[in-house]
Amino acid sequence: MSNRIVAPSPHLHGDFSTPRIMRDVVIALIPAFAFSVFIYGLSAVFVTGIAILSCMLFEWLIDRFMLRRASTLGDWSAVVTGTLLAFNLPANISPWLVILGSLVAIGIGKMSFGGLGRNLFNPALVGRVFLLISFPVQMTLFPDTAGVDAITGATPLAFVKEALKTGTPVTEIMPNIDLGGMLLGFKDGSMGEIGALALLLGGIYLLIRKVITWRIPVFVLGSMFVFASILWLADPQEYMNPLFHLFAGGAMLGAIFMATDYVTSPMSKAGQAIYAIGIGVITILIRVWGAYPEGISFAILIMNATVPLINMYVKPSRFGGRTPKKK
């Protein structure tokens, strides 16, 4: 009798795999990347390339010489981290800062916790926030979307924050803001966050491929919209149009690609809703009253820290939890 395989059920496996999921995320980022290249030209290719390669290199080095284990590059997660980190940087940033950011993202953000699946914080955001705090000037000088000789422009969020601080009423600011252009991506900002529409397209791809569910993006953007609307309705001269908040800064990139990171988001549907609403509310709080013009990176990292607690106390809806209808 030949050797038969005997194993407990199930004997079938779905077609999901970690590398497939990670590759899908990379594919979903292509429209935004293409838009970034269209706006910033080769420098976008350059920054993204350096970020991906250095993330992969650092992961390999740490696997090989510190953790002394087989390379984990095959799971494609280093590529995702690299791409997302690059998307959070200005297109004209120095390559040395990209490499430093990659080291922090992979080394501290991910591998120090034990690698993929164990990190508490989103690695790309750890890298970005490290750079933002350590190199505030380089991190907030963006090439003008006209793309000519790196004339630095302010992001819409920074522009509005500055104007509001000096007491300019919203009605005078609004003529300078082109919401339609912001949606398409004609605004200054980090290289991957500008094309809101391109990011949405990637998000739809992820939904179709069942990589993400609608819950986290919708609750992040929804809670931002609701919170901003309340402020706007209370005083439309003091607070910006809620649509502005959705199209500005890293809202789309954060809601669709960063907040949905599996490892650093909660497991239950209710938990994901709480986490996502937390991100939306904190983002608006920082944007409106905080020291920084944009706050979604901080909001995501703060809520990342609450995930173990959420997982502990917020359980999925159990079968049989519903009480039977009485006749």
Next chain:
Amino acid sequence: MLKTFRLGGVHPHDHKISKDAAIRIFDVPKTATIPLGQHIGAPATVAVKKGDKVLVGDIIGTATGFVSANIHSSVSGTVTGVDAVPDGGNLRKPAVTIAVEGDEWNPAIDRTDTLIKECTLEPKEIIAKIAAAGVVGLGGATFPTQVKLSVPPGKKVEMLIINGVECEPYLTADYRLMLEHAEELLVGCEILMRALGVEQCRIGIENNKPEAIRHLNEILGSGKYHQGISVVPLKMRYPQGGEKQLIAAITGREVPSGGLPIDVGAVVQNVGTTYAVYQAVQKNRPIVDRVVTVTGKQLGQPSNLLVRIGTPISALIEACGGMPADTGKIINGGPMMGRAMANIDAPVTKGTSGVLLMKTEESLRKAEMPCIQCAKCVDACPMGLEPFLISKLSRLGLYDRLEKERTTDCIECGCCSFTCPSNLPLLDYIRLGKAETMKIIRARQAK
């Protein structure tokens, strides 16, 4: 909108390659090996000895206690032994072996195809006949049917639910029964309704079996049968054939944790079981055979065979085109919940709904990767559990936490392992943790 259950579930490809193969009566084997424990509960007590002559349908094992079932001879001939015989997992289990001589049936059994619609028996008499015939859940769970029909005092049944879901990929035995023996099935429904004293019966069928839905609706449309019987088409989703999921899909009620279907006023019987009930009550025919789907992507002739209990499984494979060269795994049952067999000479039993041959490539598990907390197992769990967590707790042996996380609710459907992108054997560990937790709970209750 088609109905379905509320939580979790997955969508494996259904691979119903044998769906157009009509049920074929399979040859009587030369020797039959009939295990005494073919059901959940205590094995039957042997009622024959070596050298006895038996007819088809004679009792060879009597039920031992309440949760047990009678065992009948599926062949006629001479008992050659009552020994421990290896089952599919190569574990030795008591069984009666019979050398077949001819095919003589017990004269009390009506072997004609004439449909007998009329049933005037009292509920108690019906249940007694079902028990006498050794009817058990033929969907694979093999729970003795008379126990399910004996409603405890204080409980009230409102609805009989017939399980025609057959959500396991590949299997088509119930589907063929619904197409070829619909009338008998509906009489079976009426008998069960009579036994339970209910006026409502729902037959749940997934929408990947439109012919079965149409066929049953046509017959019901003629008005010959009880007006309380109707077909409920369901959206295809595994594990809809799970008892609790099916009740939830059809009634919207969820059986509470640790409860029974009767707690929400439902009793569920499988299509094959209902057909066996008809045979038992109207024809005095005990369970001596059953429909088995023999299938596999490379098998020459995927078939649905009416097989005598006790026939070696290897004989079925031979009759369906022989064992394909590249066969990595042979499964007794469906691919989601069936058991991989080590010994294919093991006999067909009441619970054998299918025999599935899988290629080596499909049979091997993929390499495990780290858990990425993707929550796909949580989303897939039809019981609303957290498989990633209870699997980890099982590994760590934290049984008090396993109990709090409702591990004992697990129905072992396999959705978590199926969906895991990191190929983690979640259910393997959950099974271990669940078994240990149940042992601890029982020990505590015994105090």
